[in-house]
Amino acid sequence: MTSLLIAALVLIVLGLAYQQGAARSRALAGAGRLHSRPRYHGALVALWAAVPLLFVLALWGLVSGALEDWYIQPVVQANVASGDSLATALQRVQGLASGFGVSGQPAPWEIDAAQTLRAFQRQLQFSAIALGAILAIGGLLIARRRVSARLRARNHVEAAVRAALILCSVIAIFTTLGIVLSLLFETLRFFSFVSPAEFFFGTVWQPGYASTGSEATGGYGMVPLLVGTLMIASIAMLVAIPVGLMTAIWLTQYASRRVRTLLKPMIEILAGIPTIVYGFFALVTVGPFLSDLGDVIGLNITATSALTAGLVMGIMIIPFVSSLSDDIIRQVPSAMRDGSLGLGATKSETIRMVIFPAALPGIVGAILLAVSRAIGETMIVVLAAGNAPILRFNPFEATSSFTVTIVAALTGDSDFASPQSLVAFALGLTLFVLTLMLNIGALAVVRRYREQYE
Amino acid sequence: MDRQFRSPAAPAGPRIRPAQHDTVENPARITARDVDVFYGDKQAIFDVSMDIPEKSVTAFIGPSGCGKSTFLRCFNRMNDTIDICRVLGTITMDGEDIHDPALDVVELRARVGMVFQKPNPFPKSIYDNIAYGPRIHGLVNSRAETDELVISSLKKAGLYKEVADRLDAPGTGLSGGQQQRLCIARAIATGPEVILMDEPCSALDPIATAIVEDLIHELKEQYTIIIVTHSMQQAARVSQKTAFFHLGRLIEYDTTETIFVNPREAQTEAYITGRIG
Amino acid sequence: MSAPSLDPEAQANSLRRAQVRRSLTRRNRAEARFRALGMVSALAALGFVAILFGNILSRGIPAFWQYSAVLNVTFDPAVVRVPERPVQGADQSDADYQTALLGWQRRFSMVNWNTLISRAVLDAAPAGVTADQRAVLSVIDSGARFVLRDLVLQDPSLIGQTVPVRLLASADADNWAKGKLDRSLPDERQQLSRPARDLIDAMTTQGSLQRSFAWHLFTNVDSRASPASAGLAGAFVGSLYMMLVVILASVPIGVSSAIYLEEFAPRNRFTDVIEVNINNLAAVPSIVFGLLGAAVFINLFRLPLSAPLVGGLVLTLMTLPTIIIATRSALRAVPPSLRQAALGIGASRTQMVFHHVLPVTYPGILTASILGVAQALGETAPLLLIGMNAFVANIPATPLEQSAALPVQIYLWQGNENRNFFEARTFAAIIVLLALMISLNALAIWLRGRLERKA
Incomplete structure (x- = not known):
């Protein structure tokens, strides 16, 4: 109800201010040429009125809860019986104040406290709205007085628009900052339990089930996870690079245009499928198939293994490699291709000896991006790799990875402040740094490659 | 025909004087009969027939888009690399039909080298650029043979002195004119009998152009050269025979002397005097 | 054809042609190999799409049809004994009313709906088939009792009447009827008891247990206790x-x-x-x-x-x-x-x-x-x-x-x-x-x- 009222208030202020500004500037129009059209004057006045109003309302929304607590806490504290929880008492009072009521008969002091709280809430709300309205009207009046034929209203409005646009672009930076800071902060907390040396170089992963506050138990060495991650990613690349690259080569160099326009989107479907789908496919179809296949050829392959996860991840990455390589191969100037064909080279000789070497830097960049993708891939590995964080190099057995362990650490029952949970952030930071380096390297290589042929 | 172009009243542009060449015509090496080329539904070349004499330079001139490059690319079947392109008619080289299914296009292109409009050295060393053709064709069997062939090709292309000390440097690091001569050396290395040149100097400065033109002059002693050029001066300077193309048709084909001094067709006259172009 | 002369240049030319020709077989074979490799790769990528979708569709589509039975359920007043719905008193706080309402609803949940269900199932089953209540109930999804409860909650006048209600077969029964369970396993390894299995078979042959489109997959929420009725x-x-x-x-x-x-x-x-x-x-x-x-x-x-x-x-x-x-x-x-x-x-x-x-x-x-x-x-x-x-x-x-x-x-x-x-x-x-x-x-x-x- 209140929020509807406030929304209505904002809308009314906006409409009124716009109308005032526009009307006033229209009235001036007779006197001489206006620098800006009336609607810009209207928008400018509306901005002057709405910005302070919204600012006050936002402030109120942010701090009112804390203010209310601060106001009522002493009252509750004075009355609450020792031994009873202060938080529960506070909640009861707030429940009474909100009008929803509490179960059981409220104590007289609770009703009193609730009434004071309610009164305070009303005052706060009223003063927020009043302050907002005063500022809005003030802004409106000031802006309205400033309306004149020579006022460069359009430029002001455009500056405001530009400021809003800049604000939006900066969000991306804040996201990165948020990622880096939160990962760093939680990682430091983790390192207060476990030494970085143990984390980075330890070869045993066995987080104990210690409760909060106690010393970390068990091993937190990430080497087994790193090995698992790299093993799965390598298998994935062994599938994706040859298939993806050859697909790209065939589609760009051999396939007729009709086949190409038909097949390319069909293969790219693979890229749009959610990873959870691949994960489940790996778990119920590919895993058992590989295990049966292992039985036939006399290999002991576990259904959930590095091989299963890597194979399916490779399939997922095929279109990623093929469409990136496709773009890169097509950027190789056709003069190069013609030069080779003109010398009498066959198509495959041209591709292998001229086009491929020319495209190599770009392809390397694409592959780096694909590797970074493989390392950060989560759901396939969670479902199909078996979550066995043991240091071993056999791809036919279950393994684990950074991402699996992050999911396991944060979806378990451990307290957020325990090392068992915090380790997720240390792993996340490692993963972030690893992929960041790969991405920066890849982007640099690809950019240099593009410049070479522009 | 529109005779107006010939009337003395029409302002004639400055005449281009062809260089004096021996007028004895060499026997035909390549013959084209009734060649049509289509890009999809669009016809680019209409019914062109001509004989190209051996060991001489034949120039194709005409306004841009007239089909001269397309026609040139018929001689080594480069048009095959374009999906939608179809070539009809017969082209024979030494009496053999180049579209004969028994003839491998690889073999044809080994015999008919090509130099392109923009120098296009491969992203390899100078040495490997030249060795590429002989290697893939199996023309060289040892490092010594390759060395010899690379050096002799570079010498023929007049580039050896400039790059002798840096054969391992990337070919893309050379200047434009040097790159184009590298491409010529590369074409020579496979031992072609015919060299097609598609506006080889259009991306070069005048000095580099002059060097390449001199080179063409020397090369015609050994090779049959067909050159497409948008510069009439160049055609006049380097060629013995000139073909003028307009809108996909061969308008006139004769000795360069005749084309530039005494053309039969009004359109040719109009083009060489600069009234169409 | 140029005159067959023996000058060194022509000789060199024909030698080169022979060399090129000799290399052709090998090179054309390499070309074909490379081309085939490319096509195989593209087809493999395409094959993965096909296998993935084929697998998903072939295994997922059957789940859109589930076994269910339309049963005539008699809401026996002797079984369904519930008080009147509470009304909020003037002096009652919202919280107190909520508690009372919850208590009332809880009474509904305590009704032995299962009795009604098993009666209805046995009514619908072909004559001569007998089974104990546990076996009967294992045929019907355990969420069925909430279906009945909600019906009465909505319309208390149903008490004492007999109405047709569509109830889902349980997950096990659905699996059995779809043939996804191994029928050759001995009793102790079967999820369903023998009488329950016989009952399902009898009802499917008779047609009272039928497959129908599982609309509830889209209208129900997730459920752990009654998997057959879990939805999205x-x-x-x-x-x-x-x-x-x-x-x-x-x-x-x-x-x-x-x-x-x-x-x-x-x-x-x-x-x-x-x-x-x-x-x-x-x-x-x-x-x-x-x-x-x-x-x-x-x-x-x-x-x-x-x-x-x-x-x-x-x-x-x-x-x-x-x-x-x-x-x-x-x-x-x-x-x-x-x-x-x-x-x-x-x-x-x-x-x-x-x-x-x-x-x-x-x-x-x-x-x-x-x-x-x-x-x-x-x-x-x-x-x-x-x-x-x-x-x-x-x-x-x-x-x-x-x-x-x-x-x-x-x-x-x-x-x-x-x-x-x-x-x-x-x-x-x-x-x-x-x-x-x-x-x-x-x-x-x-x-x-x-x-x-x-x-």
């Missing part, structure tokens, strides 16, 4: 809320930011930093965004766990780079002549962008946004980290309530202990998710085609 409604609404948050947040922010970077930003260090930053952000693994959500939204801002709002915010941050990059390339495709024309007639930069450039790029931006949303729809990993893997058995009323989401529901179902039944059901959920994503993509393609033709 909660996940649907949860995903819908998240997509709303993504659309409302990431599209305006992403497009604005692309406009600024492409049209206004001066070329300086600051812009470079933003650019590099966005490109890198696009390649950050999605799970890292989940960690950000867990640390900042959940732990720092104390936003509720498992809420679509938080999920939506995390996905917004994740899709933002995609939308920015796609919008920028759409803006970049606008010919400079249009910009110059607009500036030339005296438009300001802002006017040029908003009046001339944006209308032209609108199809591209729309497509980019839809594709970004489709990508967000299928994302699972970050949601797990903000607690969305919690089991939630209701439809969230607001984006701040606990909720499931489609991809997370798939994750939860694949982990269900009743693998035999939930495997098909998970595939069915996957089909639903993929169908949604494919329709979003198709919408994007269709809109682009339509709008571009107009423009």
Whole structure:
């Protein structure tokens, strides 16, 4: 109800201010040429009125809860019986104040406290709205007085628009900052339990089930996870690079245009499928198939293994490699291709000896991006790799990875402040740094490659 | 025909004087009969027939888009690399039909080298650029043979002195004119009998152009050269025979002397005097 | 043909021709091999698509049909004994009334609905088939009692009447009837007792137990106790809320930011930093965004766990780079002549962008946004980290309530202990998710085609 009222208030202020500004500037129009059209004057006045109003309302929304607590806490504290929880008492009072009521008969002091709280809430709300309205009207009046034929209203409005646009672009930076800071902060907390040396170089992963506050138990060495991650990613690349690259080569160099326009989107479907789908496919179809296949050829392959996860991840990455390589191969100037064909080279000789070497830097960049993708891939590995964080190099057995362990650490029952949970952030930071380096390297290589042929 | 172009009243542009060449015509090496080329539904070349004499330079001139490059690319079947392109008619080289299914296009292109409009050295060393053709064709069997062939090709292309000390440097690091001569050396290395040149100097400065033109002059002693050029001066300077193309048709084909001094067709006259172009 | 002379040049030529010809067989074979390799790769990639979809469809589609029976249920007053619905007294607080109401509803749950169900089943079964109540009840989904309860809660006048009600077969019964259980196993290894199995067989032959389209898959919420009636409604609404948050947040922010970077930003260090930053952000693994959500939204801002709002915010941050990059390339495709024309007639930069450039790029931006949303729809990993893997058995009323989401529901179902039944059901959920994503993509393609033709 209140929020509807406030929304209505904002809308009314906006409409009124716009109308005032526009009307006033229209009235001036007779006197001489206006620098800006009336609607810009209207928008400018509306901005002057709405910005302070919204600012006050936002402030109120942010701090009112804390203010209310601060106001009522002493009252509750004075009355609450020792031994009873202060938080529960506070909640009861707030429940009474909100009008929803509490179960059981409220104590007289609770009703009193609730009434004071309610009164305070009303005052706060009223003063927020009043302050907002005063500022809005003030802004409106000031802006309205400033309306004149020579006022460069359009430029002001455009500056405001530009400021809003800049604000939006900066969000991306804040996201990165948020990622880096939160990962760093939680990682430091983790390192207060476990030494970085143990984390980075330890070869045993066995987080104990210690409760909060106690010393970390068990091993937190990430080497087994790193090995698992790299093993799965390598298998994935062994599938994706040859298939993806050859697909790209065939589609760009051999396939007729009709086949190409038909097949390319069909293969790219693979890229749009959610990873959870691949994960489940790996778990119920590919895993058992590989295990049966292992039985036939006399290999002991576990259904959930590095091989299963890597194979399916490779399939997922095929279109990623093929469409990136496709773009890169097509950027190789056709003069190069013609030069080779003109010398009498066959198509495959041209591709292998001229086009491929020319495209190599770009392809390397694409592959780096694909590797970074493989390392950060989560759901396939969670479902199909078996979550066995043991240091071993056999791809036919279950393994684990950074991402699996992050999911396991944060979806378990451990307290957020325990090392068992915090380790997720240390792993996340490692993963972030690893992929960041790969991405920066890849982007640099690809950019240099593009410049070479522009 | 529109005779107006010939009337003395029409302002004639400055005449281009062809260089004096021996007028004895060499026997035909390549013959084209009734060649049509289509890009999809669009016809680019209409019914062109001509004989190209051996060991001489034949120039194709005409306004841009007239089909001269397309026609040139018929001689080594480069048009095959374009999906939608179809070539009809017969082209024979030494009496053999180049579209004969028994003839491998690889073999044809080994015999008919090509130099392109923009120098296009491969992203390899100078040495490997030249060795590429002989290697893939199996023309060289040892490092010594390759060395010899690379050096002799570079010498023929007049580039050896400039790059002798840096054969391992990337070919893309050379200047434009040097790159184009590298491409010529590369074409020579496979031992072609015919060299097609598609506006080889259009991306070069005048000095580099002059060097390449001199080179063409020397090369015609050994090779049959067909050159497409948008510069009439160049055609006049380097060629013995000139073909003028307009809108996909061969308008006139004769000795360069005749084309530039005494053309039969009004359109040719109009083009060489600069009234169409 | 040139005259057959023996001059050295002609000899060299014919020697070379012979050499080239000799190399041809080997080279053509290599060519064919290479070409075949390329085609095999492309076909393999295509084959993977086919296998994946074939597998999903063949195993998921049967789950859209489930066995159920239309039973004549008699609401025997002797069994259904419940008091009147409480009315809120004048002096009663809302909280007290809620407690009373809950108590009343609890009385309903304590009614022995199972008696009614087993009577109705035995009525419907062919004459001569007998089974104890436990066996009978194992045939019908355990959620059936809530179906009956809700019917009476809605319309208490049903008490004493006999009405036809469609009740779902239990997961085990469904598996048995579909032939997914091994009939040769001995009794002690069967999930269903012998009388129950006989009852199912009798009822299916008789036709009282039939397959019908499982609409409840779309209208019910998830359920652990009664797997046969578990549905996707909660996940649907949860995903819908998240997509709303993504659309409302990431599209305006992403497009604005692309406009600024492409049209206004001066070329300086600051812009470079933003650019590099966005490109890198696009390649950050999605799970890292989940960690950000867990640390900042959940732990720092104390936003509720498992809420679509938080999920939506995390996905917004994740899709933002995609939308920015796609919008920028759409803006970049606008010919400079249009910009110059607009500036030339005296438009300001802002006017040029908003009046001339944006209308032209609108199809591209729309497509980019839809594709970004489709990508967000299928994302699972970050949601797990903000607690969305919690089991939630209701439809969230607001984006701040606990909720499931489609991809997370798939994750939860694949982990269900009743693998035999939930495997098909998970595939069915996957089909639903993929169908949604494919329709979003198709919408994007269709809109682009339509709008571009107009423009």
